[in-house]
Amino acid sequence: MSLKIGDSIPDLELKDQNGKIFNFSSLNGVQPFVVYFYPRDFTPGCTKQACSFRDQYEEFRELGAEVIGISSDSEDSHARFVKKYDLPFIILSDEDQKARELFGVKPNLLGMVPGRETFIFDLQGMLKYRFNSMNAKRHIPEALTALENIK
Template sequence: MKLGDKIPTLTLKDQDGREVDLRRKAEGNSLVVFFYPKDFTPGCTKEACSFRDSYEEFRDLGAEVIGISSDSEDSHSNFSKRYNLPYPILSDRDKKARNAFNVKPSLLGLLPGRETFIFNDKAELIHKFNSMSAGKHIPEALAVLKRNQ
């Protein structure tokens, strides 16, 4: 994806088995979509919990947060409950979303990529950020949202 592109038209199931239409989620508010490699791993847990801890700040900036990995809905349900995640986590078992967003694997192709995408209230991509360092995604996303208010 490149800046200005519309969010892909995709529907994925969340941790509760509900279908989530990404385009519809982006209508009328900003949307932060973060891709992460795997539930319950140290880096991914840190990232998910950091988004949780800053969730109200995202909401105050008019943004919704969505996490996506290729883990199952059951894994997401357990992960979400264990860490009290207030936002949806979508299951991308067939990598439809990773392909649509063009998220590349990391570490010589050994790990699924960690990338964050920020869309404005018109569902247009205004920023993307790729780093295997889980802690960098939250401040980067908040800074972009603050600049674009």
């Protein structure tokens, strides 16, 4: 399965960095949101990407959107990652790869590295844009532009 433009967010629950259950459907009808998948906590590219989302988080909030990061790292790893880099958004643990499968995020580099992909959903939870690139820096401007276009 792979999400296509116009598809609704999958009905999925994952645990956040605090061990609390997060359900994507809780955002439907509330606000647009950005879901970004990244390979691993504390790696150079992933740290740069998370910190870039952090540094521009207010721009996302001004557009009415929430940011949600997902990797297969544990909740404990996410808690340390969030604390060390003062990340203001939700980071979800996908240890069993269920979210990657439902979203259709494919591995990169001959299947050795989990994929890096960003999804933009509108107020109703409908996928409006998806962007796939291992270049961590490109995801933030792509996401902001896509949010501006769906307003």
